[in-house]
Amino acid sequence: MKQLVILSGKGGTGKTTVTAALTHLAAQDHQIVLADADVDAANLGLVLSPVTQETHDFTGGRVAVVDAAHCIACGRCAEVCRFDAVVPGDTYSVDPIACEGCAACFYECPANAISMQPQRAGQWFVATTRYGPLYHAHLFAGQENSGKLVTLVKQMARLRTFDDEADLLLVDGPPGIGCAVIAALSGADLALIVTEPTVSGVHDLERALGLATHFQIPAAVLLNKADLSAVQAEAVAAYCAANNIPLVGRLPYDSAVTDAMVRGEPITASDGPAAEALRAAWAVLQKQGLGKV
Numbered sequence: 001m002k003q004l005v006i007l008s009g010k011g012g013t014g015k016t017t018v019t020a021a022l023t024h025l026a027a028q029d030h031q032i033v034l035a036d037a038d039v040d041a042a043n044l045g046l047v048l049s050p051v052t053q054e055t056h057d058f059t060g061g062r063v064a065v066v067d068a069a070h071c072i073a074c075g076r077c078a079e080v081c082r083f084d085a086v087v088p089g090d091t092y093s094v095d096p097i098a099c100e101g102c103a104a105c106f107y108e109c110p111a112n113a114i115s116m117q118p119q120r121a122g123q124w125f126v127a128t129t130r131y132g133p134l135y136h137a138h139l140f141a142g143q144e145n146s147g148k149l150v151t152l153v154k155q156m157a158r159l160r161t162f163d164d165e166a167d168l169l170l171v172d173g174p175p176g177i178g179c180a181v182i183a184a185l186s187g188a189d190l191a192l193i194v195t196e197p198t199v200s201g202v203h204d205l206e207r208a209l210g211l212a213t214h215f216q217i218p219a220a221v222l223l224n225k226a227d228l229s230a231v232q233a234e235a236v237a238a239y240c241a242a243n244n245i246p247l248v249g250r251l252p253y254d255s256a257v258t259d260a261m262v263r264g265e266p267i268t269a270s271d272g273p274a275a276e277a278l279r280a281a282w283a284v285l286q287k288q289g290l291g292k293v
Contacts, residue, residue, distance in 0.1 A: 001161045003169045004285070005037075005188040007212075008195065009204025011175040014224040015194045017257060017267065018278070019172040020047040024266035025282045027131040031166040034129065035157035036136035037150045037184040038174040039122065049264055050127030050134045058137065058152065060121025060145035063099040064106055066092050070113035077105035077114060097142055121145060124153055133160055147179035154184065177211045185212065190288060191219045192248070197232035205236065209245060219245055220288060222281055226250035246288060249281030 006022070008015040016038075026032050036044040064085070066077070071091040078086040085098035086105065094105070096119065106114045121144075124137035135157040137149050154171065161169050173184035173191075185191060191212045195205040205221065212219040221240050226233045233250065240247040254274035260267040268275045 001158075001167055001169060002189045003158075003171065003187055004190050004192060005171040005173050005184055005217075006192045006194060007173040007181060007184070007208055008175045008193060009177070009206075009208040010200065011041075013175075013194045013196050013201065014251075014257075015175065016044055016047070016172055017261065018192075018194050018222060018224070018251075019044060019170065020266040021268040021275070021278045022282060022285075023048065023129075023131050023170055024268045025279065026168055026170060030168040031164060032132040032168045032170055033157050033161045033164065033166045034132055034134040035153050035169065035171045036134065037153055037171050037180065039137040039139045039146050039149045039153065039180065040174065042136045042138060044172045045127070045129075045134065045136060047261065047264055047266060048129040048131065048134060050129045050136075052125050052127045054126040056124050056126075057120050058122040058124055058139075058149050059118045060139075060143050060148065061101045061119055062103075062116040063096045063101055063119045064094045064103065064114050065117045066094055067113045067115065068093075070111050072111045072113070074110060076108050076110060080104045080108045119143075122149055124149065124156070126156070132166070133157075133164070135160070146174075147183040150174070150180045150183035151186070154186065158187070177207050181208075181211065182215070185215055185217050188217050190285070191217050192222055192285065193219055194222050194224055195236060196224050197226055197229040197236060199232065202232060202235050202239065206239070209243065218288075220248045220285065221245055222248055223250045225253045227252045246284070248284040248288070249277055251277045251281075 036042040068091040087093045122139040127134045174180040252273045256272040
């Protein structure tokens with residue numbers, strides 16, 4: 001089983017559009033399992049029309065809870081809380097959104113009226129699509145531990161590949177270079193980084209490639225909307241050549257992409273310049289070691 005993770009140094013480069021297209025192409029020759037690792041804004045399902053089969057709660061950490069029956073309203077918890085999470089009153093309480101789970105109040109409470117309880121921080125889902133099973137998740141607003149949730153989504157998707165005897169795990173990763181991206185990269189056979197021909201696009205490409213290099217994950221680059229700036233497109237090509245990074249394709253700007261998104265279809269389900277470029281890029285990716293094993 002091989003793992004292909006699609007990343008971008010920043011949001012808005014077309015990463016999910018590319019992932020949906022590669023899903024459509026890969027399903028023609030591979031038994032695949034899908035994972036949307038962008039738990040803060042999962043949107044691969046907007047194109048693949050998944051049908052949810054299972055819903056599970058995700059516990060991201062612990063928060064302080066005051067037992068009003070035992071609280072003596074001494075105010076010690078408010079004194080030691082660095083996050084202003086304690087709400088005073090006849091008996092004290094803790095705002096679960098403001099609480100960082102440091103447990104200072106728990107240890108300092110003279111009446112042992114505070115406990116640390118697991119917090120429901122999100123949900124993860126198992127769904128079916130016309131191309132294969134999809135694992136995805138939703139991290140609730142203001143919650144942390146996105147890396148932990150990404151790891152959970154990938155672990156469950158990976159186990160599914162063994163159950164289904166699938167030969168490819170296709171992961172739509174989160175943008176940026178943070179903890180969630182590191183979790184998404186774990187175990188990857190290839191990281192495909194989608195970028196665009198802009199100054200910020202080149203900068204963020206460098207950061208994403210630096211992350212892949214640090215964790216010794218082979219990387220390739222796909223240049224989206226390559227015809228918007230010939231100068232910046234050549235800058236991307238030159239950077240890839242100088243660092244021995246394969247540039248697997250250049251996608252032209254194509255309004256058919258928007259039309260496909262509106263219809264809820266991968267762009268490669270129809271014909272056009274972008275679709276043809278993506279088919280060519282997929283052929284190159286298979287030569288990079290993503291063929292059947």
